[in-house]
Amino acid sequence: MAQLFISYRSSDGRDKATALARDLGAVFGDEEVFLDKDDLRAGIRWRDEIARTMQARPVLLLLLTPQLLAAADHAGCLRIADPEDPVRRELSDALAGGAHIIPLLCDGVDAPPPATDLPAPFDRIGEFTWRPLRAYDWSHDILRLLADLRALGIVPTRQLPQSNTGAPPPATAPPAPPSSRRPRWLLPAAAAATLLAIGVGGYALQRPPAAPHEPAAPNKTAPPAANDAGNVSGRWLATLGADEQLDLALRHSGQDLELNSRPLSIAQRADWADYRRFWRERFGSDLDFVSYRGKGSASSLPGDDLVIDVALQIVSSPGDTLVDTGNLHATLSADGTTMTGSLWLNSKQAERPLRLVQTAKAK
Numbered sequence: 001m002a003q004l005f006i007s008y009r010s011s012d013g014r015d016k017a018t019a020l021a022r023d024l025g026a027v028f029g030d031e032e033v034f035l036d037k038d039d040l041r042a043g044i045r046w047r048d049e050i051a052r053t054m055q056a057r058p059v060l061l062l063l064l065t066p067q068l069l070a071a072a073d074h075a076g077c078l079r080i081a082d083p084e085d086p087v088r089r090e091l092s093d094a095l096a097g098g099a100h101i102i103p104l105l106c107d108g109v110d111a112p113p114p115a116t117d118l119p120a121p122f123d124r125i126g127e128f129t130w131r132p133l134r135a136y137d138w139s140h141d142i143l144r145l146l147a148d149l150r151a152l153g154i155v156p157t158r159q160l161p162q163s164n165t166g167a168p169p170p171a172t173a174p175p176a177p178p179s180s181r182r183p184r185w186l187l188p189a190a191a192a193a194t195l196l197a198i199g200v201g202g203y204a205l206q207r208p209p210a211a212p213h214e215p216a217a218p219n220k221t222a223p224p225a226a227n228d229a230g231n232v233s234g235r236w237l238a239t240l241g242a243d244e245q246l247d248l249a250l251r252h253s254g255q256d257l258e259l260n261s262r263p264l265s266i267a268q269r270a271d272w273a274d275y276r277r278f279w280r281e282r283f284g285s286d287l288d289f290v291s292y293r294g295k296g297s298a299s300s301l302p303g304d305d306l307v308i309d310v311a312l313q314i315v316s317s318p319g320d321t322l323v324d325t326g327n328l329h330a331t332l333s334a335d336g337t338t339m340t341g342s343l344w345l346n347s348k349q350a351e352r353p354l355r356l357v358q359t360a361k362a363k
Contacts, residue, residue, distance in 0.1 A: 002034035003154050005058045005099070007090040009068035016106060016133065017063055023142050026304065028149070029157045034058065059152060060094040060101045061145075062125070063133070066108040069122065081119045092121050100152055101125075104133040104145070135344060136311035136327040139255075139299045230306045232257070232298060232332060232339075233362035239355045240343060243269075246292060248356070250308075255299050259310050259328070261292035263317040275323070275347075289317040294328065306332040308339070330354060 004024055008017040021035040062068075068087060071079045079085045094101055103112060103125050112130060115123040131148065133141050150156060231252050238246040244264075251258040266272040267288040279287040296310030307329070314324040330341025339356040 003032045003058050004028065004061060004149070005034045005090070005094070006061050006063065007087055007094075008063040009065055009071055009087055011071060012067040013063045013065040013106070016065070016135075019138075020061070020063070020104075020133070020142075024146075024149075027146055027156045028154055032154070058094075058099055059149065059154065060090070060099045062091065062101060062103045063106055064103050064109045064112065064125070064130075065106045069109075069113065069118070078119070080122050088121070095121050095124065101128045102145075102148065103128055103130040105130055106133050107135050135329070136296070136309065138309050138329070139297045139307065230298075230300070230332065230336065231362075232306070232308065232336075232358075234358055235360040236339070236356040237359050238343075239357075240352055247359075248292070251362070252298050255297050257296045257298045257308055257310060259292065259294045259296070259312070263289040263291050265289055287316055287323075290314050290323055291317040296328075305334070308332070308341075312343075314345075328354065330356060 006017050006021055008014065017035060021033045025033045069078075069080060073079055073082065080088050082088065091101075105111065112125045115126050118125070131141065131145055133145070146156075232250050233252040234250060236248045236250060238248050240246070246264060247262040249260045265288060266276065267286075272287075276287050279285070292312055292314055294310040294312040296308065298306055298308045300306045308331075310328040312326040312328055313322055314326070315322055324345055324347045326343060326345040328341065328343050330339040332339050337358045339354075341354050341356075342351045343354045344351045
């Protein structure tokens with residue numbers, strides 16, 4: 001019987017639940033992780049199978065996404081208030097069976113809501129130690145969760161990955177505060193009123209720290225070369241679509257990764273037209289170029305390919321005014337010369353496929 005049960009709202013948690021099941025399975029074994037879409041056998045009653053799993057007192061990993069708590073039915077009533085809601089039934093069965101519960105706060109949920117705002121049994125979420133599970137800091141959050149699970153007696157079938165200090169992260173560490181790398185969408189009251197008045201939602205402006213030093217221009221004649229020991233330092237051409245390519249510079253040291261791009265022209269881009277109009281009204285100037293930059297991690301589970309995960313800022317160029325935030329996630333190929341993954345932009349709340357090809361290796 002599986003020891004780890006992942007509970008989530010499919011409308012906005014399926015992708016994260018699938019990724020979590022994959023990473024946990026790589027360490028503890030796939031048979032120890034229960035994910036409904038993978039582990040419900042054909043021809044059985046799904047409620048009976050989930051209830052049977054809960055009777056084994058697994059660890060319930062509850063993915064607190066915005067829609068898990070806020071989703072409503074056709075009548076406008078909260079789904080978590082319905083006794084037949086699958087997520088509610090899973091949590092109820094877990095509590096009744098004495099399962100250990102770990103709420104995982106996903107992107108868009110900074111803390112469990114007050115108990116007075118939630119119906120039973122969700123009003124008990126605050127009783128349990130929660131952990132973050134954020135797309136922009138996935139590797140760090142997974143390492144901490146692995147240590148928690150090991151402390152609960154879940155035995156790995158593979159060696160736990162190490163932290164960047166060379167030692168396993170402490171199992172009893174308190175919940176991590178928000179990372180200093182996390183972009184904050186903070187607006188002064190006047191700016192917020194301006195945005196609302198002109199009907200521009202989801203755009204946020206602040207003055208971020210000064211831009212890192214612009215990397216040296218790429219050596220156009222240098223042929224791509226395989227990375228040494230998985231180090232991805234160098235220049236990469238990122239392709240997001242037929243009409244969009246980014247010239248990126250990556251600086252990789254240990255598990256730390258820094259990303260900078262050359263200015264990208266958006267003057268003729270239809271998908272930037274609304275924002276450029278807003279910019280002109282707000283600042284009285286044209287926004288013709290933006291640059292990407294960010295910091296993150298480069299890490300891998302034992303025997304797996306290197307994965308990079310970068311918290312992005314998209315800033316005006318020149319000016320360095322924050323335009324958007326997002327996340328870049330990609331996996332390095334076996335030969336070290338290409339990466340495939342995805343780019344998430346918070347303003348669009350959408351993910352785009354991404355391919356990176358190395359154009360020059362750092363000397």
